[in-house]
Structures are given as C-alpha cells and as structure tokens.
Amino acid sequence: MIAGPTASGKTGLAIQLAQKMNAEIVSVDSRQCYRLLDIGTAKPTPEELKAVPHHNISVLNPDEEDTVADFKKRADAYTSDILSREKKVIYCGGSTLHLQSLIKPLDDIPPADFKNVKKLQNVADTDGVEVLFEQLKKVDPEYADKMDGLNRQRIIRALDVWQQTGKPFSSFHSDKPAKPPEDMLVFALNWPRPKLHQRISERTDRMFETGFLEEVKKILEMGYHPGLQSLKTVGYRQAIQFLNGEISEDQMVKDIKTATRRYAKRQITWLRRWPFVTWLDMEKLSNEDAVERIICEF
8 A cells, every 4th residue: 555645656656666566556546536537636647547557547427426435345346356367456545534444444334315315415505515514513523523624425424324323423433443454565655744845836736737727627518516526626626716706816726735735734644643554755765765665565
C-alpha cells in the first residue's frame, strides 16, 4: 500500500514500483473511479495508464452512488484477478476510509433503506445539507465530530441507519485497532509542510493550465447536476461556484488551494494514527531510492 496526502507523488512512485515488481495498481481514491473527473482528481495520464495496468479508474458515471463497501467489493475482485495472474498488487491512494477498508474489516451495518435515503436527499436538496448535519449532531454527535466537512453522502447514510435502528451510526463502528494483513506492507509519503503546500499550489496551477475549467464545463453541459456527490469534490465545487458567478477567478484558485491543504492535513492526521505505517521522507529520497527501499522491505 502506497498512501499519503494529496500531491505527495503517490502515483509516480507506485508506477515505478509496479514496473520493478511486476505488479498492477488498484486506485484507492473515492473520486478517480468516476468517468470525466480526470484533471481535478489527478488521475494517471493516458501514458501512465499504458505503462502499468490500473484498476478502479473511470469505472462509474458521475451520477452513480458509490460507498466504501462498494469499493471494497471491487478491490477484492481486482486483487483476486491480479493474483490469479501471478502478479503483485499495489494499492495506491489517499482516501482514508477506503484505505482502512483494505486493512480492517467493515462493520456489519444495515444496508441503506431506499425510502429513507430518498426523503433525506429531498431535504438536502430543498433545505440544504446543513439542516441534516444539525440533526446528525443531535442524534450522533460522535460521528458528526469526526466528519471531514459537510459530506452529504455520509450524513445521509448516518441518518438513514439511525432512522432504521434508533442507534447512532457511530455505535456500529468497532473500536478494534486497524492491523494490516500479514502479507501487506503499508508505506506513506512524507513531505515537510511548506514543501507539501508548495506542491499543492503548483499542482492546482497545472490543473488550470491543462484545461480543468473546460473539463468542469463539459461535465455540466452533459447534464450532470452540480449537486452530485462526485462534484462536491475539492476543485469541482469551487469551479462550479466560479462558473455560476458566485466567486471570482482569483478567489476560486485561492479557495481550492486552501481546501486542498486542509484535506492533506486531515489525511496526514489519519495516517499518523496507524503505528504500522513506514513513512518515506520524500524530501531526502528520490523515487528510485524509495522504490529500492520498499522492495528491500518487501
């Protein structure tokens, strides 16, 4: 597993590692699985996809619902297929809950109730997701406190479970510490904070240089609703605000960089909780050095 904050260089390192190890890559990213969301999710380039087989890239339409459990099913299938061809598996990404699902079994939570979900979605559409979040804080303050921002899908999921069972969503989450399988090594890429912030800023600038706004316009012109969970992603959300005339271009770029830095901080905080992670100091290591170290440990 190659983890780390956004813009830390996971994709490039994973590709070099895969080429050395006769491996294939499974993307552990909650947004790269969506078609059309290419530049804003920093998907591997066409050249990179040709260099090493990737899985869980562009497998869903932007309006399809996707959960951590859905991802886990796909990841298990990809893993079985790769291993059956006598190749190694590299999980690469920074979506923390998705990473955790590969390390720690998912809790036995009731499946979604379609009627409940539909009603909650209607409330979010008409009154705003903030109204649902206030309700969640009352019935499950523990889960609300842990949430990364106003994640519409997770808020609705938590309220659906509470409505079905009368129990807080957080009560279904086991306290058993995460521990990777014996055949898995977990690495994370580390950068000094100023350097990581610089990388985030430079990558954001490259997004716009390579046509990010045109990508967002195309998605909206195809009829996809701007309120879709997939488009609530950092970058897309601010670009839609700009296209709607709600913020200036300078403010859009500034907001994307700020939100991305905050997201990276949350990713690092999460990964620091795992004592089994081997951190790679990428300011001192080249990709080649990091690959050699990983192979030695493997």
